[in-house]
Amino acid sequence: MPLSFYQSSTQVFIHGLGNLSAILEKGSAYGEARKIDPTVMCGLRLTADMLPLSRQVSTACDSAKLAVSRLSGVEAPKHADDEKDFAELQSRIAKTLDFIRSVPEAAVEAAAGRKISLKIGGTQREFESDAYLTLFALPNFYFHVTTSYSILRANGVELSKRDYLGPILG
Amino acid sequence: MPLSFYQSSTQVFIHGLGNLSAILEKGSAYGEARKIDPTVMCGLRLTADMLPLSRQVSTACDSAKLAVSRLSGVEAPKHADDEKDFAELQSRIAKTLDFIRSVPEAAVEAAAGRKISLKIGGTQREFESDAYLTLFALPNFYFHVTTSYSILRANGVELSKRDYLGPILG
Numbered sequence: 001m002p003l004s005f006y007q008s009s010t011q012v013f014i015h016g017l018g019n020l021s022a023i024l025e026k027g028s029a030y031g032e033a034r035k036i037d038p039t040v041m042c043g044l045r046l047t048a049d050m051l052p053l054s055r056q057v058s059t060a061c062d063s064a065k066l067a068v069s070r071l072s073g074v075e076a077p078k079h080a081d082d083e084k085d086f087a088e089l090q091s092r093i094a095k096t097l098d099f100i101r102s103v104p105e106a107a108v109e110a111a112a113g114r115k116i117s118l119k120i121g122g123t124q125r126e127f128e129s130d131a132y133l134t135l136f137a138l139p140n141f142y143f144h145v146t147t148s149y150s151i152l153r154a155n156g157v158e159l160s161k162r163d164y165l166g167p168i169l170g
Numbered sequence: 171m172p173l174s175f176y177q178s179s180t181q182v183f184i185h186g187l188g189n190l191s192a193i194l195e196k197g198s199a200y201g202e203a204r205k206i207d208p209t210v211m212c213g214l215r216l217t218a219d220m221l222p223l224s225r226q227v228s229t230a231c232d233s234a235k236l237a238v239s240r241l242s243g244v245e246a247p248k249h250a251d252d253e254k255d256f257a258e259l260q261s262r263i264a265k266t267l268d269f270i271r272s273v274p275e276a277a278v279e280a281a282a283g284r285k286i287s288l289k290i291g292g293t294q295r296e297f298e299s300d301a302y303l304t305l306f307a308l309p310n311f312y313f314h315v316t317t318s319y320s321i322l323r324a325n326g327v328e329l330s331k332r333d334y335l336g337p338i339l340g
Contacts, residue, residue, distance in 0.1 A: 002172045002173060002174050002175065002279075002282055003172060003173040003174070003175060003178055003300055003303070003304070004172050004173070005172065005173060007300060007304060008173055008178065008304055011304070012304050012305065012308075015305055016309065046216070046320055046323070046324045047323065047324040050320075050323065050324070109172075112172055112173075127338075130173055130177060131338065133173070134173070134177060134178055134181070134182050135182065135185055135335070135336075135338045136335060136338055138182075138308065138312075139186065139312055139315075139334065139335060140331075140335065142308075142309055142312035142313070142316060143312070143316050143319075143331070143334060145309075146312060146313050146316040146317060146320075147316060147320060149313075150216055150220075150316075150317060150320055153216070153217065153220065154216045154217040154220070161310075161313070164309065164313060165305070165306060165309060165310065166305075168297075168301065168305045168306055
């Protein structure tokens with residue numbers, strides 16, 4: 001059996017968002033122990049002109065949500081990108097997981113052979129569904145999960161590759 | 171057609187390593203323009219106990235090399251992890267690409283349905299080949315490519331998502 005679209009998208013996003021949620025739990029506990037305002041923690045950035053933690057997380061969520069929506073043709077719910085603390089970010093992840101889990105496996109598998117059209121930087125672009133998933137949606141998702149991890153890690157939160165890869169490492 | 175192992179591994183790594191090479195070119199040019207010793211640039215870290223740029227790049231290379239080796243059963247060449255400047259890192263990427271391109275598509279596709287055994291943290295673990303690729307090899311690869319990007323980006327090199335995603339954005 002080759003790889004299915006469902007396991008290469010939906011299952012990857014469910015796994016990765018679960019790991020991201022656990023990483024944020026550690027960030028939240030770190031801040032609480034030091035009485036740091038959670039909105040300060042969620043506003044941390046790697047550098048001034050990169051997105052803060054809050055937007056790295058919401059963009060990771062949207063990368064996953066929009067990938068499943070575009071692959072399946074099922075319309076995605078809109079989210080406001082206004083999360084300011086860990087509780088709101090956890091709720092954003094939960095809403096994203098609810099949508100992703102609600103899209104039937106058969107609808108995601110129907111992406112095979114279809115074209116995906118999306119606007120990037122103001123230009124409408126068309127991709128084969130396999131190139132869209134493997135060269136756009138997945139690297140984009142991992143970019144924002146990794147950057148969320150790095151922001152907390154670089155600010156002292158004790159995290160390791162095990163937190164990033166999650167339960168697959170047992 | 172579902173996704174093939176070859177396009178989800180070999181082709182992804184060739185694309186991602188090409189993007190990483192271009193990102194390092196920008197880092198090298200930035201350092202040259204400011205007369206910064208390239209070994210200083212390649213020794214930059216996001217924080218003291220994370221790997222420096224040089225090892226983020228070599229680990230990205232090894233994630234790709236070992237994934238293709240394990241999926242195909244073709245033995246991978248060993249590399250010493252002793253790169254200290256941009257030229258040596260580019261050479262490491264080139265050697266990795268040579269190996270990945272040398273492994274026949276049919277050998278990679280033969281991963282379907284096989285088990286992959288590897289040692290993680292001293293423990294021998296066995297994975298289904300699809301879970302190994304989608305939940306271990308790919309997130310690991312993107313972790314180190316993204317962190318390489320972030321180290322240079324956080325140190326002032328002008329990079330954008332377009333550099334990370336590469337030519338797919340045209």
